[in-house]
Amino acid sequence: MRNDRPDDSDSPDGRIGAALDRRGFTTRRLRVRLAVVLLALSLVPVGAVGFALYRLTNLGGPDSVCDGAVTADEVHDLLGSGRISEDKGRYSATKDFTGNSCSATVRSGLFETSEKVVQFDIVLNIGDGPGTLAASDARLLSGETAGSVTPDVAWAVLPDGCQKGVRTAVFTSEKGHDEARAALAVTFANGVAKARSCGGRKLSPPRSLSAKGAETDPDWANLCGLPGFAPAKNPEAQWRMPQQVTTAFGPIWSCTIGGNPRYDSRAQVFAITTEPRTTALTQKDGKESSDVGRARWVAGGTLVATCQGKDVFFTVNGGYANGLEKPFLFPDQKDLVRQFLAAGGKAIGCEPIL
Numbered sequence: 001m002r003n004d005r006p007d008d009s010d011s012p013d014g015r016i017g018a019a020l021d022r023r024g025f026t027t028r029r030l031r032v033r034l035a036v037v038l039l040a041l042s043l044v045p046v047g048a049v050g051f052a053l054y055r056l057t058n059l060g061g062p063d064s065v066c067d068g069a070v071t072a073d074e075v076h077d078l079l080g081s082g083r084i085s086e087d088k089g090r091y092s093a094t095k096d097f098t099g100n101s102c103s104a105t106v107r108s109g110l111f112e113t114s115e116k117v118v119q120f121d122i123v124l125n126i127g128d129g130p131g132t133l134a135a136s137d138a139r140l141l142s143g144e145t146a147g148s149v150t151p152d153v154a155w156a157v158l159p160d161g162c163q164k165g166v167r168t169a170v171f172t173s174e175k176g177h178d179e180a181r182a183a184l185a186v187t188f189a190n191g192v193a194k195a196r197s198c199g200g201r202k203l204s205p206p207r208s209l210s211a212k213g214a215e216t217d218p219d220w221a222n223l224c225g226l227p228g229f230a231p232a233k234n235p236e237a238q239w240r241m242p243q244q245v246t247t248a249f250g251p252i253w254s255c256t257i258g259g260n261p262r263y264d265s266r267a268q269v270f271a272i273t274t275e276p277r278t279t280a281l282t283q284k285d286g287k288e289s290s291d292v293g294r295a296r297w298v299a300g301g302t303l304v305a306t307c308q309g310k311d312v313f314f315t316v317n318g319g320y321a322n323g324l325e326k327p328f329l330f331p332d333q334k335d336l337v338r339q340f341l342a343a344g345g346k347a348i349g350c351e352p353i354l
Contacts (some may be wrong), residue, residue, distance in 0.1 A: 186205055314345075
């Protein structure tokens with residue numbers, strides 16, 4: 001059958017309808033484009049915020065480091081805000097071996113990244129004696145916690161009930177912040193003790209730190225501030241010899257003569273360790289006979305004597321000129337040791353050693 005109905009597209013109404021259809025299609029397409037643009041605009045600040053959160057905070061990062069011994073918040077308290085990454089290596093909270101450490105790095109910054117690092121070490125002091133802990137520029141922890149802070153390291157001995165001679169050490173890329181570094185060393189010590197199920201009582205954070213000892217010129221008749229300590233000095237030793245002494249006696253009192261022993265072998269070091277938990281050495285490790293009264297040699301330049309019922313260690317190290325094998329600053333070592341035991345023991349209230 002023939003369809004005599006005219007083509008609507010040729011009619012004015014048909015052309016208008018088609019135009020409207022085309023206009024409607026164009027409008028829908030514009031709506032879609034506008035929606036996409038608006039959506040993109042709405043995502044820009046979200047992405048910027050997300051980028052900032054990632055670069056400036058620890059959102060999504062670890063809650064703790066070193067197998068939970070230290071929290072992320074405690075790391076941030078020292079190093080500031082940012083994203084924490086951890087490097088554990090062979091670290092173990094329950095074992096003792098050389099190089100047992102883990103580290104945390106805090107990275108922060110939107111466009112330029114800053115990096116701050118803290119390294120946590122577990123150290124067993126068994127062969128060198130407690131004199132290795134001596135540092136005349138140390139600030140000692142107050143209270144019952146054995147530890148100190150120097151510009152290089154903060155350390156704390158594990159709580160009573162744990163293996164003797166084990167300490168935690170904290171090294172940071174940031175200098176200063178002595179109180180914060182000391183607190184972190186104590187926190188780490190408590191975390192290690194918990195992992196080892198030892199030490200019934202947690203170490204308390206240090207209430208304060210002793211003042212750093214000032215450098216002075218030595219009084220050769222009362223060396224290191226010890227009355228009557230007057231060992232004979234080599235007259236050939238003519239370089240300037242500053243004296244620096246810790247301002248507290250516990251857990252380690254230390255005195256250096258002649259400079260920084262970290263860099264100069266000529267510097268003479270004296271130390272008295274009144275906390276026996278700082279080392280695994282004991283009185284029985286010493287020789288059966290001795291020519292220094294009640295004191296016994298236990299390691300290197302360290303002797304031990306019983307004072308008020310507990311082991312106290314006396315250390316004499318250094319004093320060698322570069323290239324010389326014999327003591328240079330105080331040539332008569334026997335006299336030096338005997339005088340130090342007598343004067344040092346008296347200063348801490350020890351019964352006569354000689």
